[in-house]
Amino acid sequence: MRPAIRSTFDILHWMxxxxxxxxxxxxxxxxxxxxxxxxAFYGAVHDRRKLMPATFLATGAGPxxxxxxxxxxxxxxxxxxxxxxxxxxxxxxxxxxxxxxRSADELxxxxxxxxxxxxxxxxxxNSEIRLEEMAKTYKNGFPSSxxxxxxxxxxxxxxxxxxxxxxxxxxxxxxxxFTADGRSVTKWTPSRRVVTRRPSVVN
Numbered sequence: 693m694r695p696a697i698r699s700t701f702d703i704l705h706w707m708x709x710x711x712x713x714x715x716x717x718x719x720x721x722x723x724x725x726x727x728x729x730x731x732a733f734y735g736a737v738h739d740r741r742k743l744m745p746a747t748f749l750a751t752g753a754g755p756x757x758x759x760x761x762x763x764x765x766x767x768x769x770x771x772x773x774x775x776x777x778x779x780x781x782x783x784x785x786x787x788x789x790x791x792x793x794r795s796a797d798e799l800x801x802x803x804x805x806x807x808x809x810x811x812x813x814x815x816x817x818n819s820e821i822r823l824e825e826m827a828k829t830y831k832n833g834f835p836s837s838x839x840x841x842x843x844x845x846x847x848x849x850x851x852x853x854x855x856x857x858x859x860x861x862x863x864x865x866x867x868x869x870f871t872a873d874g875r876s877v878t879k880w881t882p883s884r885r886v887v888t889r890r891p892s893v894v895n
Contacts, residue, residue, distance in 0.1 A: 695742040696734070696780050700727065700760055703744055703784065705773035710788055720764045721753065721796035725803065728755040728821075730787050732808065735827035743780070748821045750812035754803055755821055 697703060707726060711718045727746065734743035748755045762768075776784060791799065803809055808825035 693741045695745045696738075697744050697776050698774050700744040700746040700757060701763070701770045702773045702776065703727065703730065704760060704763075705770050706776060706781070706784060707788070710792075714792065716792065719796060720761075722799065723764065724756050724761065725754055725796060725799040726787075726791060727757055727760065728826075729791070729799070729802070730784065731823075732806075732826040732830050733787055734783060735823050736830035740824050740827045742823060743783070748826075749818045750809055750815075750821050751818060754800065755809055 704723065704727070707723065708718060727744075728748050731743050731746060731748065735741060746757045746760070748757050775781070806829055808821050808829045811825055812819045812821040
C-alpha cells in the first residue's frame, strides 16, 4: 500500500511549523519519538498502512528513523514542503494535541510499554521495528500495561475518544496517489454502483 504522504520530511516540516506557532523549541529526541508514534498510531487504525515512507530502528535511545536522524544531526532543513492532505493533517493534529506539551522523557514512558520496540531490541541492536508489530501494539489504544498510569490519563482518554479523528485519513479502498508536484490525491471508490436509467420512450 502507498503511504499517506510523500515524505517523512514533509511531516517533520509540519511539526516544526506547528511547534514554532506555539513557541515550543523541538529537540531531536522528541521529534524522532513523535514521528515513530505517528507511524504506529496510523498503522494501528489503518490496517498496517504507512503514514510515511519511513523505516524505524530500535536503539538504546529509542526508535529512530535513520535518514531523519542524519538530517537533524547535519541541520538539514527542507526548503519547500508539500502540505499534507486535509485527512492526514487532521490525523497529525490529533496526535500532536496529545503530546505537544510532553517532553521526550515523558514519551519514553509510553515507549517503555511498546512491545514492538521491545521485540525489535530483542532481535538485536538497530533492528527494524516491524510495522505490523507497531500497529498491533496500539490497536486498542495505549498498551494495557500503561493504562493505569495516571500521569497520562488525559492523553490516554484523548486517544480513546479521538479515534474518529485518527481514522479520518483514507482507508485501504481509497488509494492515495501523488501529483507531479508531490501533492497527495485520493482515488475515490463509490460504495454503491451508479446505474444510469434511460428515459422511457412513449410511442
